[in-house]
Amino acid sequence: MKNFTGTSEYIATQELQMAVNAAVALQRPLLIKGEPGTGKTMLAEQVARSLGYPLIQWHIKSTTKAQQGLYEYDAVSRLRDSQLGDPRVQDVANYILKGKMWEAFEAESPVVLLIDEIDKADIEFPNDLLLELDKMEFHVYETRQMIKARHRPVIIITSNNEKELPDAFLRRCFFHFISFPDPVTMEKIVKVHYPHIKQDLVRQALEVFFDVRKVPGLKKKPSTSELIDWLKLLLADDIPEDILKNQDNRNAIPPLYGALLKNEQDVHLLERLAFMHRAKR
DSSP states (O other): OOOOOOBTTBOOOHHHHHHHHHHHHHTOOEEEEESTTSSHHHHHHHHHHHHTOOEEEEEOOTTOOHHHHHEEEOHHHHHHHHHTTOGGGGOGGGGEEEOHHHHHHHOSSOOEEEEEOGGGSOTTTTGGGHHHHHHSEEEETTTTEEEEOSSOOEEEEEEOSSSOOOHHHHTTSEEEEEOOOOHHHHHHHHHHHOTTOOHHHHHHHHHHHHHHHHSTTOSSOOOHHHHHHHHHHHHHTTOOHHHHHTOOTTTSOOTTGGGTOOSHHHHHHHHHHHHHHHHHO
16 A cells, blocks of 8 residues: 555645554554644545545534444334335335445445544544444444445544543544644645745735734634635735735734634734724834
8 A cells, every 4th residue: 555645736744644654554543633724624535535545524513423424224214114015114224324434344445434523523422433443343233234344444533622532532543633834834735726826925925824823812713724715815806916015914904804814803803903003103
């Protein structure tokens, strides 16, 4: 199996590359944490692309149960069909709905399985998957089947740190925290998305972007994905470079700030700081 080294669409630091390859070598799930918008979900897509594996995505919600990743028994449909005299009710297998882990286990070739935003679910959710992640198998009680993985999937699990994950679950994972990109790495990321963008615009935009992130008291700091959106708007609106170059970031909030700032508290904070600075001059 070849190593992951990033792709033409995804700038992966050397530490992140090592983490992916270590998790694959150890045959352990890779637990990825980091600020929202730092490319955790995209990492799974690019690992699958780099390795040439299909990608199976299981997006977790607050109501998601671990059992849904294995299978669900649709008793309601079976009851309805029995009332209608449908002969399918004789075989319970007709009412077993395969989950994403079942799909990954029965795949003909290795796959990448993304369990996205695991911290959104109930605190017991990770513990309920311990046996399946360890043994790579599970039992279907209704049909008395044992489902075993034909090939161990590459499992990537993302978390936004909304909840603490259980120690027993953490012990089974290889962990990596995606640090927020520094300006040099961020410039490389921008080039991937906008290869023909003017370097002066990139430098000025990055200066404004990182100045905004440094403002103390922000409820939500702008992320990588929001920088990419902001640059897209600057290019689409043909904003002159001079607007950014000549702007004193302490005196005004950025043009098209709605792409960077996502709540009114942060907008008001920057406006107050700019007003206070102008008042002192």
